[in-house]
Amino acid sequence: MARLHSAAELEALRAEILAGRDSGKPCIAVCAGAACDGMDSAAVAAAFLAEAGKQNLGDRLEVRTTGCHGYCEKGPNVVVSPGEICYFEVSPADVPEIVAATLKGEVVERLVYRDPVSGAKAVHMNEVPFYKHQMRLLIGDNPKIDPMKIDDYLAVGGYAALVKALSSMTPEQVLDEVKKANLRGRGGGGFPAGSKWETTRNAPEKIKYVIVNGHEGESAAFMDRAMLTGNPHKVLEGLIIGAYAIGAQKGFMYTRHDMPLLEKHVRNALAQAKEYGLLGENILGSGFDFEVELHFDVGIFVSGESSALMRSIEGNAPEPRPKYIRTSVSGIWDKPSNLNNVETWANVPQIISRGAAWFTSIGSEKSRGTKLISLSGNVVNSGVVEVPMGTPLRTLVHDIGGGVRDGKTLKAIHFGGAMGGSIPAALIDAPLEFDGMSKLGAPIGAGGLLLMDEDTDMVEVARYLLDFLTKESCGKCAPCREGMKQMLQLLTGLTEGRGKAGDLERLQDLMEVTGLSSLCALGKTSPDPLKSMFRYFRPEFEAHIPGNAAGGSGDTK
Amino acid sequence: MNMMCEQKIDGIIEKYRGQPGSLIHALVEIQHENRWLPREVMHRVAEALEVPFAQVLQIASFYKTFSLTPKGRHEVHVCTGMTCHLRGAAKLLAKVEELTGLKDGETDAQARFTLETGACLGSCSIGPELIVDGRHYGRMTPDKAEDVLNRYE
Ligand SMILES: Cc1cc2nc3c(=O)[nH]c(=O)nc-3n(C[C@H](O)[C@H](O)[C@H](O)COP(=O)(O)O)c2cc1C
Ligand code: FES
Numbered sequence: 001m002a003r004l005h006s007a008a009e010l011e012a013l014r015a016e017i018l019a020g021r022d023s024g025k026p027c028i029a030v031c032a033g034a035a036c037d038g039m040d041s042a043a044v045a046a047a048f049l050a051e052a053g054k055q056n057l058g059d060r061l062e063v064r065t066t067g068c069h070g071y072c073e074k075g076p077n078v079v080v081s082p083g084e085i086c087y088f089e090v091s092p093a094d095v096p097e098i099v100a101a102t103l104k105g106e107v108v109e110r111l112v113y114r115d116p117v118s119g120a121k122a123v124h125m126n127e128v129p130f131y132k133h134q135m136r137l138l139i140g141d142n143p144k145i146d147p148m149k150i151d152d153y154l155a156v157g158g159y160a161a162l163v164k165a166l167s168s169m170t171p172e173q174v175l176d177e178v179k180k181a182n183l184r185g186r187g188g189g190g191f192p193a194g195s196k197w198e199t200t201r202n203a204p205e206k207i208k209y210v211i212v213n214g215h216e217g218e219s220a221a222f223m224d225r226a227m228l229t230g231n232p233h234k235v236l237e238g239l240i241i242g243a244y245a246i247g248a249q250k251g252f253m254y255t256r257h258d259m260p261l262l263e264k265h266v267r268n269a270l271a272q273a274k275e276y277g278l279l280g281e282n283i284l285g286s287g288f289d290f291e292v293e294l295h296f297d298v299g300i301f302v303s304g305e306s307s308a309l310m311r312s313i314e315g316n317a318p319e320p321r322p323k324y325i326r327t328s329v330s331g332i333w334d335k336p337s338n339l340n341n342v343e344t345w346a347n348v349p350q351i352i353s354r355g356a357a358w359f360t361s362i363g364s365e366k367s368r369g370t371k372l373i374s375l376s377g378n379v380v381n382s383g384v385v386e387v388p389m390g391t392p393l394r395t396l397v398h399d400i401g402g403g404v405r406d407g408k409t410l411k412a413i414h415f416g417g418a419m420g421g422s423i424p425a426a427l428i429d430a431p432l433e434f435d436g437m438s439k440l441g442a443p444i445g446a447g448g449l450l451l452m453d454e455d456t457d458m459v460e461v462a463r464y465l466l467d468f469l470t471k472e473s474c475g476k477c478a479p480c481r482e483g484m485k486q487m488l489q490l491l492t493g494l495t496e497g498r499g500k501a502g503d504l505e506r507l508q509d510l511m512e513v514t515g516l517s518s519l520c521a522l523g524k525t526s527p528d529p530l531k532s533m534f535r536y537f538r539p540e541f542e543a544h545i546p547g548n549a550a551g552g553s554g555d556t557k
Numbered sequence: 558m559n560m561m562c563e564q565k566i567d568g569i570i571e572k573y574r575g576q577p578g579s580l581i582h583a584l585v586e587i588q589h590e591n592r593w594l595p596r597e598v599m600h601r602v603a604e605a606l607e608v609p610f611a612q613v614l615q616i617a618s619f620y621k622t623f624s625l626t627p628k629g630r631h632e633v634h635v636c637t638g639m640t641c642h643l644r645g646a647a648k649l650l651a652k653v654e655e656l657t658g659l660k661d662g663e664t665d666a667q668a669r670f671t672l673e674t675g676a677c678l679g680s681c682s683i684g685p686e687l688i689v690d691g692r693h694y695g696r697m698t699p700d701k702a703e704d705v706l707n708r709y710e
Contacts, residue, residue, distance in 0.1 A: 035682040038693035072682035220639040222679035257585060257622060258678065260691070296585060298620035299675070315578040316612075317619045376640040376681040383682055417639065450639055464642055468676060474619075 003277040006285040007167040010276075014154045021155065026061050026102045029079045029143045030090075032261065033068025033226055035383075036075035039089075044076045047092035051099045060103065064152075067142045067230015067265075071130050072222075072383040074113075079143045084125035087111040116380075116402070133399040135362070136386045137370050138346050139223075142230040147265040150272040153233040159278060161349035165241050166286040169352075174245035175201065178348065180356035182368050187213055187304075187341030188416070188445050188521075190367070190434035196338055199328040201246045203336035208248040211313070211332075211339040212239055214255035214262075215297050215304035218417035219468060221448035223372035224342040226384045228255060229262040231346075232269035236292070238348030240278065243290045246338055250291050252313055257296035266294060301418075301472035302522050306339050307331075308474070319476045320520035341446070343372050364390025367433045377414070377450030378405050390431045397428060397451060408453040412537070416445025418465045418472075419525040421532030422458065441532035458537040459544060463491040465529045473522065480523025483514030487530065499544040508534070565590050566598060574605045580616060584623060592632075593624040621675070629664045629671040631709045633657065634688040638677025641684035645698075649685045650674065652699035656706055669710070 004010045030036075030045040048063045069077045074088035080102050087098060087108065094111060101108045113122040115129070122128045145152040153159070165174050179194030200208055212235060216224040228235055239251050253270075256262060270292055273279045281289045295313050297303045307325075308318035310332045331337025347369055351359050360368050367389035373396060376382040380402030387396065393413060397403065404410050410425040421442040423430070430440055437444050452461070466488045475481045487510045490503050511527035511534075518524045534541065542548045569586045573579040583602055588594060594617050603610040617623045635641075635650045659665060659672040680686055683695030687705055694705050 034678070034680045034693075035695070038680045038683045038686065038695040072680075075683070216679070219677040220681050221677070222681055225679050296581075298581060298585060298616075299622040300620055312581065315580040317615055374681065376684075377643050382640070414639075448639075450643065452643065456643070464639075 001272070001275040003275065004284060005277065007163040010154075010159060010163055010284060013276075014160075017151050017155050024082065025059075027064055027081050028061065028098070028102065029064045029066045029069075029081070031067070031069045031075060031077040031079075031143075032065045033072065033075075033142075033230065034222060034259070034261075035068070035072035036077055037261070039075045041076035043092050044078065044090050044095065047095040048099070051095050055099070057099070057103070061099070064146045066145060067147050068139075068226035068384055069143050070134075070136070070139060070226075070384045070386075071128070071381065073381045079125065081144075083123075084143070085123055086113060086125050086128055086131075088113060129402065130381050130383065130385075130400055133395055134386050135370050135388050137350060137362075138227060138234070138343065138372060139230070139384055139386050141234070142226070145231055147230055147232055148268050150233060150269065150276065153231070157353075158233055158349075159237055161352040162237050162240055162278065163284065165244055165352050166284055166288060171201075171245045171247060174241060174352065177356050178242075178245065178351060181351045181359040182356075183344065183347055183351060183359070184367060184434060185341055186343035186347075186371065186446065188218075188419075188443075190444075193340055193344055196328050196340070197242060197246050199326065200248070200336040200338040203329050205336050207250075207335045208246055209332050209335055209337040210239055210243045210246060210248040210251045211309070211337060212251070212253045212255070212342055212345055213304060213306075213309060213339055214253060214342045215309065216256065216342070216446065217297070217301040217304040217472075218419070218446045218448050220374060220376050220417060220450055221446045222374045222376075223384045223447055225256065225259060225262055227346055227372065228342050229259065229265050232266050233273070234349060235342055235345045236269055236273060236278075238345035239292065240283070240290055241348050241352055242338070242340070242345065244288055248338070249289060250293070252293050252295055252332070254295045254297065254309055254313060257298060263294075263296070270294060300474075301469075302474050302520070305520055305522060308520070309339065310337060317474075319474050320522070322519055343447075363388045364431060364433050366435055371432060371444070372447055373432075374448045375401050375451075376448070378408065378453040378456070379403070379451040380405055387432065390433055392429050392431055393449075394428045396432065396449060401451065404451055404453050406453075408455065410451060411454050411456050412452040412458065413442065414450040414452060414461075414529075415442040415448065416528075417448050418469050419443075419521070419528055420445045420448070421528050422452070422461070422536065423532065424536045441528070441535055443528070457495075458533050458540050459491065460495050462530045462533050463488065463495050466491060466526070469522065469526045477517075477519040477523060479514050479517040480519065480526065483510055483518070483523070484526050486510050487514070487527070491530075494541065494544040497544075499546065501545060501547060503545060504534075504538075504541055562591055570601055570605045575607060577606050577608045580606055580608055580613065584613070584617060588623050592628045593626060596625075627664070627668070629668045631670050631690050632673060633670050633706070634673045634675065634678075636676060636678050636680075636684060636686040636688070637674045638681060638684070640681035641677075641686060644684050646685040648699050649687065649697055649702060652702050653687065653706070656703055670706075 078087040078090045113128045183193045184190045303318035308320040312318040373385040412422040414422040423442045470484045573583040603613045664671040687694045687697040
């Protein structure tokens with residue numbers, strides 16, 4: 001791989017890559033995402049390679065291992081192009097048949113999607129219900145890319161936005177475009193990315209940092225790792241463009257330590273980008289220098305919080321600090337540091353190449369663009385989903401998710417993991433929106449959406465979530481450390497049939513105090529799930545208090 | 558600790574000599590290599606990276622990834638994330654506890670298994686999950702768990 005010295009050289013390379021590819025040649029994409037991997041997709045990929053080798057098909061067929069395709073529930077997933085024919089629950093034994101059919105331009109009917117009710121078949125990706133109601137701007141390239149090959153990313157138009165930014169836009173213009181796009185942070189807060197970038201850009205200090213938050217500690221959230229593992233260059237391209245706009249010389253990727261494939265792909269992406277001169281000195285001859293360092297969390301939830309994350313990058317214990325010092329002004333080693341979520345960064349390239357006007361045409365008024373959602377819990381089709389902001393939850397739950405498992409009815413929809421909230425099934429027509437969902441008491445958070453069926457005991461869920469957070473509190477401030485512990489004890493009492501009069505009032509007090517006086521958002525938002533459950537499911541809690549109509553039994557299951 | 562491991566640990570420590578900012582990197586690499594952090598090794602890290610021993614201990618005890626005691630030959634992990642929980646992880650965990658005789662964080666006397674729980678490993682679609690030495694076993698039931706564990710000596 002030779003270093004590229006200019007935008008023209010990169011475009012020449014792209015043309016050469018495309019010229020060397022025959023779009024008619026069939027390609028078999030085997031998903032190696034976290035869920036498919038757990039169903040041993042590696043054996044499926046190996047079987048395809050062996051079959052291609054045995055029949056000497058090197059120039060007639062391509063086999064590609066990729067990141068998560070989206071429909072995790074039905075893994076191991078295989079997509080054959082051209083035509084994006086989707087095969088589900090593929091086993092190594094199915095491989096010879098798929099290869100034979102593919103070479104003849106045929107379809108293996110028994111492995112395609114079948115509607116569980118009508119039995120109707122869906123062969124192509126755009127016909128499969130799980131996919132057809134989505135708008136896959138960010139995750140859609142995953143089946144087309146081997147995450148270990150930068151050339152695959154270039155072949156789908158990768159780094160064109162970087163070329164455009166460096167060769168025809170000033171940093172101010174890039175910043176302006178992101179501001180106009182009203183891109184809001186996808187990591188939980190929904191804070192406008194443009195204004196945060198501007199704060200760091202305008203901070204007087206010369207040395208500045210940009211950071212990718214790929215920690216993804218929220219329980220039942222898996223879309224960030226699907227994005228970063230499956231298409232690391234998209235996130236990196238966004239980061240480089242951001243660094244150019246902000247005036248940062250150095251970036252950090254902070255991600256999970258416990259996903260070997262994620263680490264491998266990101267390391268490799270950084271090395272390949274460096275070889276091509278997309279990182280390093282004088283990127284594409286623009287005079288802009290930028291380096292990226294990879295860092296890992298060490299298995300604790302709070303290290304995803306911005307100030308804690310930065311302490312961790314410095315090599316210290318990840319204790320958060322009060323918010324009055326903003327990290328965008330004084331972050332890593334007290335230098336201005338702009339932190340954004342994986343998905344936020346992944347949105348940047350398309351905003352630059354297609355423009356803010358295009359971006360703002362998607363989504364709802366206050367929440368633009370699409371949102372990645374991890375759909376799981378008691379849902380029929382779990383997986384990584386991408387829909388325009390403003391999409392009614394009903395579309396997510398029923399059209400895409402296929403409703404509740406085992407023919408049960410929906411009781412509640414939970415968003416945002418342990419810092420989110422639950423709303424009753426009756427609110428299913430609410431649109432997916434930062435502000436609207438927060439008002440309802442189920443803030444989107446990072447985007448983990450869980451369905452809970454009729455058998456779910458909400459008191460037990462509240463206890464479970466607090467138990468999780470209690471173990472994750474860093475212990476620095478007393479309200480969080482002690483407040484959560486007291487709430488947990490009361491809730492445990494309720495679930496074990498030891499509820500007593502006054503418990504709910506005491507919980508109410510503790511929620512307020514912990515929420516108001518904790519140091520960081522972990523403690524501040526720790527009562528949120530319980531608050532939402534008090535709001536919508538209070539009778540269930542009352543039923544655990546003796547003297548109430550429904551009696552004091554802890555057994556509602 | 559065998560000789561190979563010893564050499565690798567020395568290599569890691571040398572790589573980060575004089576770089577206090579790389580403390581976590583060094584400890585993570587040693588943990589991955591050796592699967593626990595002996596006190597004597599932490600002393601050497603402190604000295605080479607020029608950080609107080611107390612700081613090394615603070616980091617090593619704060620993060621769950623680090624183990625200050627030796628682990629079993631096989632690390633058994635039950636995911637207790639929300640989806641696994643909703644789909645029956647508690648029953649799976651109870652069965653694994655019964656089979657191994659261990660609670661979260663414990664290692665048996667023969668050093669065969671170390672049991673761990675944690676959330677969330679992000680393979681929610683195939684939960685409940687049992688993970689042994691990094692290999693995922695999806696859609697796990699209490700019945701199947703015995704079979705899986707029997708494969709590890
Ligand atoms: C306890 C806690 C955990 C968090 N974990 C994450 C995380 O895993 N990923 C993430 O992007 N943001 C996480 N956040 C939010 C970050 O602090 C920060 O707001 C976010 O990364 C900013 O990126 P954005 O503006 O692009 O959303 C967490 C916050 C708290 C309080
Ligand atoms: S992991 Fe294969 S589709 Fe998500």
